[in-house]
Amino acid sequence: MSDASNILGDSPYSIVIRNPELLTAFLLLVFCEIFWRKFVREEEYGAAEAAASVGIAIGRAVAKPVMIFVLAGLYVFVYDMRIYTFDMTKWWSWVLVFIGADFLYYWMHRFKHEIRWMWADHAVHHSGNRMNVFMNFRLGWTGLLVGTWLMHLPLVLIGFPPSAVITTYALSLVWQAWIHTDMIGKLWWPLEYVLNTPSHHRVHHSRNPVYLDKNYAGILIIWDRMFGTFQEELEDEPCDYGLVERLTSVNPIKIAFNEWGNLIRDVHNAKTWKERFIAAFGYPGDKKAVIEAQTRILAEREQAKAKAAEQAQTVRTQAAAE
Numbered sequence: 001m002s003d004a005s006n007i008l009g010d011s012p013y014s015i016v017i018r019n020p021e022l023l024t025a026f027l028l029l030v031f032c033e034i035f036w037r038k039f040v041r042e043e044e045y046g047a048a049e050a051a052a053s054v055g056i057a058i059g060r061a062v063a064k065p066v067m068i069f070v071l072a073g074l075y076v077f078v079y080d081m082r083i084y085t086f087d088m089t090k091w092w093s094w095v096l097v098f099i100g101a102d103f104l105y106y107w108m109h110r111f112k113h114e115i116r117w118m119w120a121d122h123a124v125h126h127s128g129n130r131m132n133v134f135m136n137f138r139l140g141w142t143g144l145l146v147g148t149w150l151m152h153l154p155l156v157l158i159g160f161p162p163s164a165v166i167t168t169y170a171l172s173l174v175w176q177a178w179i180h181t182d183m184i185g186k187l188w189w190p191l192e193y194v195l196n197t198p199s200h201h202r203v204h205h206s207r208n209p210v211y212l213d214k215n216y217a218g219i220l221i222i223w224d225r226m227f228g229t230f231q232e233e234l235e236d237e238p239c240d241y242g243l244v245e246r247l248t249s250v251n252p253i254k255i256a257f258n259e260w261g262n263l264i265r266d267v268h269n270a271k272t273w274k275e276r277f278i279a280a281f282g283y284p285g286d287k288k289a290v291i292e293a294q295t296r297i298l299a300e301r302e303q304a305k306a307k308a309a310e311q312a313q314t315v316r317t318q319a320a321a322e
């Protein structure tokens, strides 16, 4: 359990740093991205933002031992109460635990966006205004407090060993290490249909109204397609990264606690207990307005598409008549 429990407080970068092959691949990706941004896009890489991301990663590394200490015991305790025991020497047990963990990841990630208490921690990951592999480094310091560790407990309770559950989690984290980039366009369509790709994850990090609250997937994008949160990256809608209320600070401490500050302010300003409860545990923003805006934008796009097709048809008919 010692190696496995180490992963409990893990992040894409800590797994990558421990594995020389992954580290080489990651550094190569960083190098390509810097080169591509400078010479192909002719844009600034954003060194200050990248340095802030590294600062956030260092802060999280300090919080990690506490997380491991608390969670390792809890996982073992829950596994002792399991209702079944899956045999992990069977391949199908691994398929089940992978699908189960990815499904739970989707829902936990969705809750992190839709429950203010959890968003206060997860907003850190969305605070970057540029998409690059350093976005991986931006992970909240308060995961233990908001309860993200609850995510995998159902799998342990039904009988998957903590080490197996944690291995699938590590796989998910490693997958996410390469999808935070502008450099990789859309992949072959069957891959885009099934997997969470750089294109899908760019949408997830965007503040454009049409892209809000979309693409929560870990590895399989099929969950978003199934539960109505999928949005394709649109060619004529470039991704505008960052928080709706943009954060430009490059101070890691400010970034790590910014949304907690907003939450405390809103709870303090609320007049009734109901308002206070909503400020702490409700949707962070106006959900109705977001849905209305998205419905309107998508309807307008459909109308524009139909009109363009109609005009093209008229031109073809006129050309044929002449």
Ligand SMILES: [Zn+2]
Binding pocket: 109, 113, 122, 125, 126, 204
């Ligand atoms: Zn997110």
Ligand SMILES: [Zn+2]
Binding pocket: 125, 135, 180, 201, 205
């Ligand atoms: Zn991300």
